Structure formats: C-alpha cells, structure tokens
Amino acid sequence: MNNNAFRNLSYGVYIISTWDGERPTGCTANSAMQITSSPATIAISINHDNYTNQCIEKSGRFAISILAEDSDPSIIGTFGFQTGKDVNKFDSVAYEVRGEMPVVKEGCAYVTCEVINKMETDTHTVFLGKVVDADVLSAGVPMTYAYYHKVVKGKSPKNAPTYIAEEPKEETKEEAKSIKYVCSVCGYVYDGDIPFEELPDDYKCPICKKPKAVFVKKEV
Amino acid sequence: MNNNAFRNLSYGVYIISTWDGERPTGCTANSAMQITSSPATIAISINHDNYTNQCIEKSGRFAISILAEDSDPSIIGTFGFQTGKDVNKFDSVAYEVRGEMPVVKEGCAYVTCEVINKMETDTHTVFLGKVVDADVLSAGVPMTYAYYHKVVKGKSPKNAPTYIAEEPKEETKEEAKSIKYVCSVCGYVYDGDIPFEELPDDYKCPICKKPKAVFVKKEV
Incomplete structure (x- = not known):
C-alpha cells in the first residue's frame, strides 16, 4: 500500500465555523463535499480533538467559508494551528453573520448548514448538513488544497484527515540538500x-x- | 439562497468501480474525501439510481480511480452517461485488478476500500470505506472538477450531487449569442x-x- 496515492484526491480549502455559545469559532478544513442536490446537503469531516467538533455538536449548525487563491493565507494558519478553546480566532479575521452563522469575509463563497445526520469514525465525525443559506461573496478562484501546498507552500496539521506523518522529500537535483x-x-x-x-x-x-x-x- | 455558491467547492474526477458478480462495473464521481488518516478511511457519495450503488452494497467493496488531466476524457463519458446495468463499461476502458478490485489503467492513482459504514440520504448513499490497497500509477496531475468543466468543457449528469438544473450562462461580449x-x-x-x-x-x-x-x- 502506498499512502501517497491519497495525495491525488482533490480538495478545496475551507474554514468550518460555528457558535461556541455567543462566540464564533472554527477551524481550517479541506474536506467538504456536496452529497445531494435537492434538497441540498453537504458533508464535512471534523476531528474529535478539534474544539469546533463539540461546538457543532452543541449548536447543531455549521458554516463553510470557501477560501480563494487571493484570500490572505494567514487565515488558514489562524484557524488551523491553534485551538478555539483558548483563542477567539475571529478576533483577527473579519467575519459577518450570514444565515445566522459567522462567515469569513475574505472567502469567495459560503454555505451555512443545519446538522441532520452524522457518522462516527475512530477519530473524526462526518457531519451531514442540510443547506440553510449560501451565497457567492467574490469572483475569486476557489483555492484548491493542491494550490495551498504548491503555491502557498502550506502543510497539514496533525488533525487533518489527509495528514501523512512522514512527508516524502520531493528533491530535484538543484534543490537537493539546500x-x-x-x-x-x-x-x-x-x-x-x-x-x-x-x-x-x-x-x-x-x-x-x-x-x-x-x-x-x-x-x- | 444562491446555489451557485456550491460551485466553489473543489473536487476531483474519479471512477468509482466495484464488482457486479464476476463483471467489473462503475460510475463517474466527483465526491470522494479522506475521513481519517490512521487507519485510513475514505467516504464517497453515490446516487441510489446508479447501478454501482447496489453493486457496492452487494460486494461490500469499491475502488476509486483518480483521473489525471491527461487521462482520455471519453472515460468520464463512458462511466458517467450510461448505466452499468445494460453496458459493460469496462469493455472499452483498460483496467487491471489491484487489491482485488478493477482499477482504471489511465488513472494517476487508485485506492481500494472495504465498506465499513454508510449514511443514507434521500437520494445518495455515503459509503465509508477502510482503505485496503492504494498506489500511484503515473506522475500525472490529478484532474480537478473545475478543470473538467473549464478545459474539457464537460457537464454534470443529473445523478451527480453537484448537479444544478439551470446552469447559468457565462456570457462574455464576444461569446454572446454565438x-x-x-x-x-x-x-x-x-x-x-x-x-x-x-x-x-x-x-x-x-x-x-x-x-x-x-x-x-x-x-x-
């Protein structure tokens, strides 16, 4: 088995947000996919260790902010490499409330959902959300996960479904040992x-x- | 609510295949995502009306062939716009058996899975598969759904989760009314x-x- 095959699956880059009581919180995710078109439903996968997971569980709602290639990449780090338990991540990222949910202003589109089903795995919860509201915010090109890795040169945190412990060195002759x-x-x-x-x-x-x-x- | 927001979710282009008894069968899909990394699991979403759905149900297994930008686009049509009930789709598409599953030769990578859980919706089944085997087949760039629409100029069949009945006209002055x-x-x-x-x-x-x-x- 060659785990590198998984790297060929294509994803976007999203901020999954919800309410922690009165406070907005969220995390970076690359896994979100539409499941049905009528009525529209979308599934997301969130690690049990992510504070966002229990907040979605409590509030029964989540929003997906779709980042664009020209979105400030620091948003990914703000939501991806610290926990919403200790930090109000939205203190440094502009948001607006759409469909009663906190949505990242710099995203190119958003979808807000009400949780209608879920599937548990050892480490992640797959939440199935019925779409409540959705809109396009800008004409930006959606950022793909491949773009994030190749152009923004970002990495995956350990909680990501797509995390692979030992990332292979992609060496070319010129880059070797630099x-x-x-x-x-x-x-x-x-x-x-x-x-x-x-x-x-x-x-x-x-x-x-x-x-x-x-x-x-x-x-x- | 603006359904066009969903178009900003990023996907790849996959052939989901399985066995129909002794015969290989499958369908085109854009929705596949890794859910956990250890043990590795992947979720796919398949319409109830797709013959592949009942075949996965019976066999308890599926393979994901990841298409590349340079894969022959006719593979997408062969698997996407006819039913495996009437046609042996693999008659015209080269495959090999990997991890005991039929895998499209022209893909850049494949993952084979054993179904360990599922979540039902009105129109689609979300199958959760534990990865059995996976490998990279070529150095090709994985085809994204956006690439398929923009470069290959493909459309979505009605069974796709991402199907939107009335596709908006993307008119520019030059193209108008051509x-x-x-x-x-x-x-x-x-x-x-x-x-x-x-x-x-x-x-x-x-x-x-x-x-x-x-x-x-x-x-x-």
Missing part, C-alpha cells in the same frame, strides 16, 4: 528572495503568524 | 477550430462517444 528555514509551528517553508537571516526582526510566518524566532534551519 | 453544437447526451459543447458542419461523418463526442448526429445547434 538549507531552508521552516516554521516549527505550522511547517511553512520560507522561500523568499531575501535571505532569511536578513528579514526584519518583526517578520512573522505568513501562515500561522508566529514570530521569526520559531523558524528552524533545516536541510530540505 | 451558435454552438452541443451533445444532446452529455452536454459537451463542441469548440474545435474546424466548423462543426465540416467534421467527418464518423466524428464522435469526445466525452460520451455518441455519434455526430446527436449534436444539436444551440445559442450559447
């Missing part, structure tokens, strides 16, 4: 024109917004 | 350099392989 600076929090690999050492002290990881100090030197 | 030839079986819009009338009599739709005669003149 030294890169990697964010120790989210795995982002710095690839800018300015040498990493010369970046200003207030440089922050574009994905998870952690400071320059969390970057580590690695042979990639 | 006459096009459209395949009445699968919806493929002919867009070649040779005027449609001058195509040879044995021209076949590149998606569903139906003859030139099924094309109809339309204002698009």
